[in-house]
Amino acid sequence: MRKYKVNRDQTVKTPSKEAIEKYKDFSRLTHEYDKVVKRPKVPLYKDKRMFFLLLFIALMALLLAQAGGEEEEDEVDDTNQTELPQE
Amino acid sequence: MDKKSTYQEDLKLIAAAKKDARAFAGLYDKYFERIFIFIFKRVQDEAIAGDVCQDAMLKAMHNIHKYEDRGFPFSAWLYRIASNEVNLFFRSQKKMVTVEVEDKHVKEVMMEIKIGDTEEISDQDKLMMMLSNLKPEQAEIIELRFFMQYSFKEIADFYGITEANAKMRLYRILDKIKKSWNQLK
Numbered sequence: 001m002r003k004y005k006v007n008r009d010q011t012v013k014t015p016s017k018e019a020i021e022k023y024k025d026f027s028r029l030t031h032e033y034d035k036v037v038k039r040p041k042v043p044l045y046k047d048k049r050m051f052f053l054l055l056f057i058a059l060m061a062l063l064l065a066q067a068g069g070e071e072e073e074d075e076v077d078d079t080n081q082t083e084l085p086q087e
Numbered sequence: 088m089d090k091k092s093t094y095q096e097d098l099k100l101i102a103a104a105k106k107d108a109r110a111f112a113g114l115y116d117k118y119f120e121r122i123f124i125f126i127f128k129r130v131q132d133e134a135i136a137g138d139v140c141q142d143a144m145l146k147a148m149h150n151i152h153k154y155e156d157r158g159f160p161f162s163a164w165l166y167r168i169a170s171n172e173v174n175l176f177f178r179s180q181k182k183m184v185t186v187e188v189e190d191k192h193v194k195e196v197m198m199e200i201k202i203g204d205t206e207e208i209s210d211q212d213k214l215m216m217m218l219s220n221l222k223p224e225q226a227e228i229i230e231l232r233f234f235m236q237y238s239f240k241e242i243a244d245f246y247g248i249t250e251a252n253a254k255m256r257l258y259r260i261l262d263k264i265k266k267s268w269n270q271l272k
Contacts, residue, residue, distance in 0.1 A: 003184070003186070004218045004226075005185050005187050005215060006190050006215055007187040014124070014127070015133050033145060
């Protein structure tokens with residue numbers, strides 16, 4: 001946020017050459033550049049979207065496994081019932 | 088050095104920087120001071136200008152491979168990056184940052200729009216309040232033209248548009264200010 005104000009008294013300050021030179025540092029820039037470029041990759045689970053995607057896939061896999069298990073149980077029950085000796 | 092040779096020299100430096108990021112040093116040396124002053128005029132603090140300038144240069148160095156020559160000076164591309172960084176800085180500040188403007192520049196704006204009495208302090212303050220309420224992108228073109236004394240050619244290069252478009256963009260905003268001024272009366 002910024003607010004403009006009229007400067008009526010003083011002349012507007014301008015930085016001196018020496019002051020500018022103080023901030024000019026290419027080695028610092030290359031150091032920061034290297035940090036950005038060689039930044040280690042964030043693991044998938046630390047990415048918010050990927051985390052939810054992985055969670056969704058895991059939940060789906062769990063539900064499918066459970067549904068598959070229930071179907072197998074039903075099939076076993078059916079075969080048990082058919083195998084019962086007739087009186 | 089004339090504009091054409093500067094342009095050619097820049098193209099060589101850019102080509103070198105695209106091949107090897109370390110070669111960005113040439114462009115850094117050449118433009119650091121100009122970009123620093125540009126940022127300083129908007130933030131009016133040396134330390135902040137130093138940090139924002141370094142951030143802008145880092146972005147330029149990181150994105151130099153994306154730079155395409157469209158006939159505008161390379162400096163225009165750098166100024167755009169610097170301007171975005173300044174806007175980001177202002178947005179990130181929770182407290183209000185006060186930007187001081189010379190009264191002669193305020194009077195110029197008032198004369199251009201033909202509003203108020205240029206010598207009247209309350210009118211000058213009213214205009215400053217209206218500028219403060221503008222969107223940063225709208226206030227920027229006024230800053231460039233009146234507070235930083237850019238020519239229309241420089242503004243056009245800055246935005247990568249034609250001079251006619253730059254004029255149209257500025258006068259549209261000045262019109263908006265005039266209308267708001269008349270409504271406030």
